[in-house]
Amino acid sequence: MQIAIVDDHPLFLDGLTALLGRIDESFEIEAFSSGAELLASIDTDTHAPDLIISDLSMKPINGLALLSSLRAKGFNRPFILVSGVDETLTAAELRASGAYAFVPKSADLPTLREVIFSALEAGSATRKSKSRLLSGKTGNRSSEYQVAALTPRQIEIMQIIVDGGTNRDVAGRLNISENTVKSHLRQIFQVLGVNKRTSCISKARSLGLI
Template sequence: MQIAIVDDHPLFLDGLTALLTRIDQSFEITAFACGADLLASIDTADPAPALVISDLSMKPINGLALLSALRAKGFEQPFILVSGVDETLSEAELQASGAFAFVPKSADLPTLREVIFAALDTGSTSGSGGKTFKSGGGRNGSSDYQVTTLTPRQLEIMRIIVDGGTNRDIAGQLKISENTVKTHLRQIFQVLGVNKRTSCISKARSLGLI
């Protein structure tokens, strides 16, 4: 199974290559230091990669621009965006880009494994009969799968909640306002599909987030 990874940070390229090998030794990984190198290889690659994993913030071609350029070349395989900075993409942005999913580089190995195999399972992004992915993929309809990730700050809040911390405790430890805490909690509940703290903790544990 051919997988291409693109990142302008050599350490991340090496690290992700090692992680993917741990996930499945049958993966054949090709690493690219910039999007232009991948684009140049697409015309001659045989077979083309079954999946591309790319950093979102790169120069001179960022991840979104790389995805657009690949689609223009007729590349229809799944594309996963990753980022190491405190940023994310909304569902609308993912749908518009055609990316399969966005995954923070802080995600753990089980989460990365889940996303990768789900992406590989879809095959061609233009094919029919595939599942609908709420976190990306550009498909319409009801979702039967959702890639669940939390930002580093949201994970900090979850750990405090697990220890029995109140909103005031969270605000004090993280030096943010209680209103900000409430905003984060609403976002966490929405991501996990829950409406109370006990369910939130249970769901986060079941997904291996905490």
Template sequence: MTPDPAPSPSPSSSPSPPTPVRVLVCDDHAVVRAGLLALLGSAPGIEVVAEAGSGEEALALARRLAPDVALMDLQLGEGIDGVETTRRLRALTPAPYVLVLTTYDTDADVTRAVEAGATGYLLKAERPEDLFTAIHAAAAGRPSLSPPLAARVLTHLRTPRPTLTPREHDILTQLTRGLANRDIARALYISETTVKTHLRRIYDKLGVDTRSGAVALAKEQRLV
């Protein structure tokens, strides 16, 4: 009796490729967007699903397309800025992760973005490979910072910095622009006496006695 032939082995199925990270690019400069789209188009595992030139446009596209990651500039011209856009994107359901990509590297900008819900913060001077890595990290909910920013954050954690109120920060920002007390009062719609009161508190917190000392320390510690 002839034995039945052994069943042929089923062809091994190759694993399906991972789903690409779906990215929304938001930058108010068309040339920058075009460069990013060309760059990300060559990146493995990344798919750009939309581009936006404003925060409002980014929100509308995100509601419709539900991207995994929004690549966000901070300054977006007229309308809401990148920080407010980040805050509103993170309130959506589903909410995309937000990776800030900007030229602004002050501690105040980083803090505002992170407090608004940004998962990562990169500078536009980074290498393309670092940007690709950060996008994949953001899609997995992992934080990422540009190396210079990460080093500064560690330094500041070891050396506590003065904490300014929002109004004190506004006044210090105007001070670094060279404005006199009267001009600061006009810019912020407060009295000159109020400006002087806040300046005394700022000097005490920074440990300085003069306007020039406050400006120098603010720039050194990137408080504005």
């Protein structure tokens, strides 16, 4: 799988490249210091990464502008936005942007791994669906991948919480640490634009996520 990373901070760019190598040694990673550099390298007919991970706040082209430019060029593969802990996107903003997911830079490695593999799986399913449609076979609704506000693991966590489970209950049932649970919950809260468990459950239900 080919993954492109875009960030105008060299230390984060190098750090994320190293983290992706730890997640899966088979990843082919290309690092870009600006959105313009990435745009110049992409030809949607001959060369495009399977996934792009981009910083939200960059100059002169920020992550949202980069994504818009890529979509205009015909790039329809998953795109993950990352940013500082004090910047968030609500579920509505995430859908409007066309990004697959938003991940705060404070997220831990298991959370990042979960989002990446979920995005790659969604991108693969989209390409298979597009192939079926082009060959005249029946397939899913369209070739556009569907934005997932929460990852499969985060939905599992939400389902346990809905049943009244505590962070300790979630950690025990999913065999993960309580710190990992807390990290997932922070991201869930940020994606859904809430700050309380009750509001989180209500919002997730209203969006049909649980």
